[in-house]
Amino acid sequence: MRIVLLGAPGSGKGTQAKQLVDQYHIPQISTGDLLRAAVAADTPLGRMAKAAMDAGQLVSDEIVLGMIRERLAESDAQRGFILDGFPRNLSQAESLDGMLQDLGQPLDLALLIDVDFDVLMQRLTGRRTCESCGAVYNVYSNPPKFDDRCDLCGGNLRRRADDNEETIGNRLRVYEAQTTPVVDYYRRSGRLRTVQGVGEISDIQRAIRRILDAVGRGEASAPAGAGEGAAAAVVARRPAGGEEATARKKPAAKKKPAAKKKTAAKKKAAAKKKPAAKKKPAAKKKPAAKKKPAAKKKPAAKKKAAAKKKAAAKKKPAAKKKPLAKKKSSARKKSAAKKAPARRKTAAKKGVRRRTPRRPK
């Protein structure tokens, strides 16, 4: 079984992961634990990671992915694993899928342990861990019998360095911002299962087991298991298990897009039909619409012609001016003609004759 365990800091991932280790005999791989070990051993990687961890920020993808790649290559991880605290962002989730694809070991499911913010705050501030055996207690919900002493080995109980309120607030904000897209990523690919992580640990554990059993049986879905204390498992789509199941999962994952494609195809066809149906009337309307403006143009043309005629009519008087000019010249001639006889008449009255002067002989 290859499982990614998702949940905010304090959601109980670590506690549940330990129980799954016993049940499935597969290792729990916690990036937080690996990083803390590197910090404690003061390795170069640990030194690089420390500042980000102390501030409640995520350590760089490069460091974490390198660490995970190495860990997944170890022999105990070949039968399966429970990834705890990884992936923490979308890029890590995609890289993990790539890594597992290369190894031919696809993920079976991503299990989200869902817990309210207020509960998370109380759990994180009250969390105490045994320095010797790693047993986890909570001063509010799961206190040790003796203060600061482990019930199991008597070791010292310590509060984790990043379990102070300021860092906790930061870690929760970082989780909200960066890990929510991871949850969506697994939901979209049909690999997400959700369990409500509030109530008795054993109830939550049972709910998780029901989910994993359903996945192991290759069931497409399983009924939600609501135990006492509101430990309810909400089972979504069945994830794939191994290559065969992956082959089964792929068509399932493709079904949605196929259905979408069909609806999209129908819409397209409908869209095509509609315009086609519209086109015909539109085609009829268009010529009509064109005719109308054309019909309108004619009056305009008529108007133009009328205007031209008017203009021409106005010009005609101008053309008549020429006859006027002719009239003027003819009038002049007439007056000249009238004047000439008048002169002749005066000359005749005076007895003046026009004679060619005689030359002396």
Ligand code: AMP
């Ligand atoms: P955890 O024990 O999972 O709460 O992790 C403790 C701290 O280790 C986180 O606050 C981060 O600083 C760092 N860390 C753990 N896992 C990752 C991861 N997958 N990516 C980046 N940083 C991580």
